[in-house]
Amino acid sequence: MQNSSVKYILKLSIPIFFANLAIPMVGIIDTGLMGNLDNVSYLSATSVAANLFSMIFWSFGFLRMGTVGLVSQAYGKEDYSEVFNIILRNLVFVLVISLIIISLQSYIYRLSLNIFELSETTEKFYQDYFQIRIWSAPGELTLYIITGLFIGLQKTKISSLAISLFSILNIILSIIFVSKFDLNIKGVAYGTLFSALFISISFLIYTFLYLNRMSKLKIKFDELIDLKKIKNIFNININIFIRTILLTFSFLWFTYLGSQIGEDYIAANAILINLVFLSAFILDAYAFSTEGMVGYSLGKKDITLFKKIVQNSFILSSITGLIISIIYFLINNYVINLMSDIEKIRNLSSSYAVWLIIMPLISSFCFQFDGIFIGVSQTKELRNAMIFSVFSYLPISIFLTGLMGNTGVWISLCIFMILRALSLYYYMDRIYLKFNK
Numbered sequence: 049m050q051n052s053s054v055k056y057i058l059k060l061s062i063p064i065f066f067a068n069l070a071i072p073m074v075g076i077i078d079t080g081l082m083g084n085l086d087n088v089s090y091l092s093a094t095s096v097a098a099n100l101f102s103m104i105f106w107s108f109g110f111l112r113m114g115t116v117g118l119v120s121q122a123y124g125k126e127d128y129s130e131v132f133n134i135i136l137r138n139l140v141f142v143l144v145i146s147l148i149i150i151s152l153q154s155y156i157y158r159l160s161l162n163i164f165e166l167s168e169t170t171e172k173f174y175q176d177y178f179q180i181r182i183w184s185a186p187g188e189l190t191l192y193i194i195t196g197l198f199i200g201l202q203k204t205k206i207s208s209l210a211i212s213l214f215s216i217l218n219i220i221l222s223i224i225f226v227s228k229f230d231l232n233i234k235g236v237a238y239g240t241l242f243s244a245l246f247i248s249i250s251f252l253i254y255t256f257l258y259l260n261r262m263s264k265l266k267i268k269f270d271e272l273i274d275l276k277k278i279k280n281i282f283n284i285n286i287n288i289f290i291r292t293i294l295l296t297f298s299f300l301w302f303t304y305l306g307s308q309i310g311e312d313y314i315a316a317n318a319i320l321i322n323l324v325f326l327s328a329f330i331l332d333a334y335a336f337s338t339e340g341m342v343g344y345s346l347g348k349k350d351i352t353l354f355k356k357i358v359q360n361s362f363i364l365s366s367i368t369g370l371i372i373s374i375i376y377f378l379i380n381n382y383v384i385n386l387m388s389d390i391e392k393i394r395n396l397s398s399s400y401a402v403w404l405i406i407m408p409l410i411s412s413f414c415f416q417f418d419g420i421f422i423g424v425s426q427t428k429e430l431r432n433a434m435i436f437s438v439f440s441y442l443p444i445s446i447f448l449t450g451l452m453g454n455t456g457v458w459i460s461l462c463i464f465m466i467l468r469a470l471s472l473y474y475y476m477d478r479i480y481l482k483f484n485k
Contacts, residue, residue, distance in 0.1 A: 052341070052356035054364050060204045060337035061364075067208035068329040070215035077219045078236045081226045090233050093173035096164050097237075101181050103296065104156075105188050108145060110288030111138060114281060115196025116339045117425035123201055123340075124347020128263035131197075133274075135255070136267070137281055138193050146186040153182045173233045180237035187244030194251045202340045206258075210251045217243040287427035291434040298438050298464060305449050305457045313454050316396035319384060320404045327372045327408040328415065334365045335419030342423035351483040362416055369412030377405045403458035407465070414468035421472060424479050433471035440467055 078098065082090040115138050122130040149156070157178055166174055191210060198207035218239050225235030299321075306317040338361040345354040376383075380401040385394055421430045441464040448456030 052345075052353055052360060054360045057334065057337055057341070057357070057361055057364055060202060060340070061333040063205045063208035064199075064333040064336045065330055067211040067215075068333060070212045071329075074215050074218050074222075074240075078222060078239075081222060081236060082233065085232060087169070089167060089170040089173055092166070092170045093177060094233055094236060096160075096166065096170075097174050097177040097181065100160055100178075101184075104149070105185070107289065107292055107296070108189055109192065109292050110285040111142060111145075111189055111192040112196040112199075113288050113339075113422045114138070114284045114425075114427070115193055116200040116336075117284070117343050117423050117427075118281070119197050119200030120202075120340045120343025120423055121347040121425065124344040127347075128259070129266070129268070131201075131262070132259050133268075133277075134281075135193060135197055135259070137278060138196075139190070141281070141285065142186065142189045142193060146189060149185045150182060153178075156182075177233050177237045180234060180241055184241045184244040187241075187246075187248040190248040190252060191244065194248070194255055197255060199336055199340045200343060202337075202344065204337055204340075210247060214243055214247040217247060284425055284427045287431040288422075291427070291431045294434045294438045298441060301442070301445065302457065302461055305445055305460075306454065308449070309454055309457070312393060312396055313457075315390075315393045316400065317454070317457070319393070319397045320400060323376070323380075323383060323404055324407045324411070327369075327376075328411065330372065331365055331369060331408065331412050331415045334361055334368070335415045335422075337361075338416065338419040339423035342420050343425070346424045346479075346482060349483055351480065354479075354483065358420060361419070362413070365412045365416045366409065369409040372408040373405050376401075376408065380404055400454060400458060403462065406462060410462055411465045414465050414472070417469055417472035420479070421475070424482060426475065426479055426482075429472065429475040429478060433468065433475065436471050437464060437467040440464075 078094055082094045085091075115134065118134045119131050122128075122134060157175070160178075161171065164174075191214060194210055195207040198204065198210075220239075221243055222236045222239030225231045225238050229235065231238065302321065303314065303317070306313040338357065341357045341361075342354055345351075345357060381398055384397045384401065418430070421427070441460060444463055445457065445460035448460045450456070452459065
């Protein structure tokens with residue numbers, strides 16, 4: 049019998065939490081390495097290039113999310129050959145996407161230069177990083193498939209190990225290439241490239257060995273090239289892709305609203321929103337573990353199990369959100385002062401810290417709904433809910449920002465999070481109907 053207790057959800061979530069914390073450490077170390085070189089252009093180029101590739105690769109996060117839902121449902125049905133076929137189909141997607149990204153690298157590079165205004169020296173360093181990092185696409189996107197598989201199988205220690213080892217190896221190689229071989233910005237790019245390729249290949253081999261222990265692997269082309277299932281994967285991926293692009297845009301819009309008020313507000317909001325993102329890393333761990341569990345319950349057609357998982361995951365997520373809010377209430381001034389030594393930015397951030405305190409609890413609900421809908425592959429509803437939320441958020445944010453300034457910026461972001469949760473709650477009945485099919 050599948051465990052649905054709070055303790056079990058917590059057990060699955062803790063490895064994901066630590067893996068999520070390892071991810072931003074790569075950026076922190078790279079920033080430290082470049083920030084200690086004698087030219088500020090190294091730091092500027094690394095920051096711009098790393099953010100560009102994070103945005104590109106994050107846009108293909110559907111590879112992980114789509115894999116989780118399909119794998120967990122097949123796992124619930126004990127259809128292990130279908131689990132293998134899902135991985136093979138999605139690896140083909142990775143290959144195609146990687147080839148497209150690499151073949152379009154010149155276009156992507158020129159387009160990025162039109163967006164970012166860089167000095168001649170920074171542009172040269174940016175090009176050095178870009179031309180190396182672009183080749184990490186196959187490795188980094190393959191890791192999405194691997195983590196999606198093991199989250200779907202509720203083996204979160206394995207998925208978390210893959211991400212943690214990628215991050216740790218990335219840090220070690222970057223330090224060696226920069227400090228020992230004086231490769232400067234090329235060193236941090238090579239660090240990411242080699243760690244992505246090594247870890248993805250290593251865990252891909254382990255993945256096939258693991259799946260072979262579950263069921264003797266046989267490639268059956270008639271099952272693999274099932275047009276109905278390929279179409280289903282394509283639709284799932286497209287829906288999540290649209291949702292991800294809209295979500296990315298919403299946070300860019302948040303930054304844009306601050307820029308319309310003043311440059312100081314951009315800096316103050318950046319400090320607060322990064323602390324909000326830190327809380328999201330913690331809360332997302334519950335959403336990730338829930339994805340695999342609810343998909344499994346759907347595969348088993350066990351609606352009682354599904355309801356228990358949903359109930360307990362919301363209890364755990366909301367309590368954690370409340371705890372984070374209390375912690376931010378107690379230490380927000382200390383953390384803000386740690387993140388900036390400019391007095392006017394410190395004061396400005398502190399004057400809006402109430403929103404940092406409120407956000408973790410408010411956002412915990414929409415994160416958890418995301419995990420539920422991803423787990424049961426209700427991606428059309430995810431897409432529609434995000435469309436509704438974003439296009440409601442835009443006019444609300446314009447009105448409130450004009451009326452209340454930066455307070456309006458933060459109120460509208462809170463409303464956006466609430467709309468995400470409410471719009472997905474509206475679609476919950478469609479999930480229940482799937483248990484009767």
